[in-house]
Amino acid sequence: MTNGIPPAFIFILGALLVPFLRGRAKQAYLLLIPALAFVNLLSMPESTNWTLNFLGYEIIFDKVDKLSMAFGYIFTIVSFIANLYALRVKDDGQHIAALLYAGSALGVIFAGDMLSLFIFWEIMTISSLYLIWAKGTEASYTAGLRYLCVHLFGGLCLLTGIIIHVHQTGSLEFGVIGLNGLSSYLILIGFVLNAAVPPLHAWLADAYPEATITGAVFLSAFTTKTAVYVLIRAFPGAEILVWLGGMMAIYGVIYAVLENDIRRLLAYHIISQVGYMVAGVGIGSMMGINGAAAHAFSNILYKGLLFMVAGAVIHMTGKSKLTELGGLHKTMPLTFTLCLVAGLSISAFPFFNGFISKSMVVTAAAEEHLGAIWLMLMFASSGTFLSVGLKFTYFIFLGHDSGLRPKEPPLNMLIAMGLAGFLCIFIGVYPYALYKVLPHDIEYSMYTAEHVVLTLQILLFTGLAFFALLKRVKPKEGITLDIDWFYRKGGKALLWLANRVIGNDREEIIREN
Secondary structure, eight states: OOTTOOHHHHHHHHHTTGGGOOHHHHHHHHHHHHHHHHHHHHTOOSSOOOEEEETTEEEESOOOSHHHHHHHHHHHHHHHHHHHHTTTOOOHHHHHHHHHHHHHHHHHHHOOBHHHHHHHHHHHHHHHHHHHHTTOSHHHHHHHHHHHHHHHHHHHHHHHHHHHHHHHHSOOBOSOOOSOSHHHHHHHHHHHHHTTOTTSOHHHHHHGGGSOTTHHHHHHHSHHHHHHHHHHHHOTTOHHHHHHHHHHHHHHHHHHHHOOBHHHHHHHHHHHHHHHHHHHHHHOSHHHHHHHHHHHHHHHHHHHHHHHHHHHHHHHHSOOBGGGOOOGGGTOHHHHHHHHHHHHHHTTOTTSHHHHHHHHHHHHHHHTTOHHHHHHHHHHHHHHIIIIIIIIHHHHHSSSOOOOOOOOOOHHHHHHHHHHHHHHHHHHHOTHHHHTTSSSOOOOOOOOHHHHHHHHHHHHHHHHHHHHTHHHHSOOSSOOOOTHHHHHHHHHHHHHHHHHHHHHHHHHHHHHO
């Protein structure tokens, strides 16, 4: 029986058996692990059972409450869908890394202390890195190396903050910290780096497009969403997060509009969508926290679906740029339909899950009289429809005929995409299924005439603008410079300076000897 076992252990221990299985047995096993973890979640009471005494501190592996359960449910669901999507992958290393990645993310979610949280946090970094390097290209290697360096910096900030916090308080318990000193700011930096808050965001748009086709689906689900979880747990109501979230929502969508590479476009949209969640955490009201958790739940589904669609296109065509694609609806009608579902979901159309969760964050901003944030989020919503709902979908499946005639992707990919698409629609039509798992009880319906009409007006005018300016929004070849340009130039300057100093010292030593 697995009743009460922390779900992280099911994934992490389960990963050890993958190399010993073959064929259909391995495929069934990869689906069994998340299914078993989900069943286990259903039987976990709200309590703490798995604890360990370490150097006089209590290590807690299963802090179970409504917040951790909400993230636990969606993490196990998306793990099942992503494993189904990746069933045909022959590389055992990718399967092991994916299970360790999902397991460590669940470890963070249910960690009741800062030590276990930090350990699982670092396992996430290493396992996700493998999904980038597994692609085996020069671009994936260099992107992965930069990814590692940035996350090591974030981990160092987090560890330093934890050490100072424990020294000051004498407790390892992970709960509300608040911004009240050096330790809290260091911990916040460690968290917001994983949330890809600008200017600490370039690792995401740099690395995710270079991951394997299936690895990118896992990457889209866990790192940034665990960051949202720990922000909810540690810094609810921190005003700085309201403005950081609003900035993220706009920043990510602007770069997405400019992008030509389909997975880089989606990567920038992760930044934008996580901005809604960060803003909700910063607002700190019951509606804001519920909105942040709900949007993380919804985003994992539709963003995973979008990355699966992009992966299917790349897998079947070998092309990854909008300028190389077009007209694929003729031979990939099912993938096109599922792309429409994902595009309508992320654009917050009524009766799709994005409408439910995004409306909660926007409503929270309105209730707290944060007019500027409300406008920023509404502007970002319009940009989302422009860049994903329209640009991404139109230039891949419609638009100029590229002459490519690929078939539909393998059946396991289609079923995985179909499951994600079904859940996007199900939650949009029956939002009470989502309400039941949110951290706070909620009595709210966004299906009012005023809200639906306002949303449709914004989306309609955005669509009219897109088609009226179609030639201007047509994707173009080129490189869009981001903040990482300064990192790279600064790094080169630092290396040049170090070489000059070390080189001069070395020459002087040689002369003296």
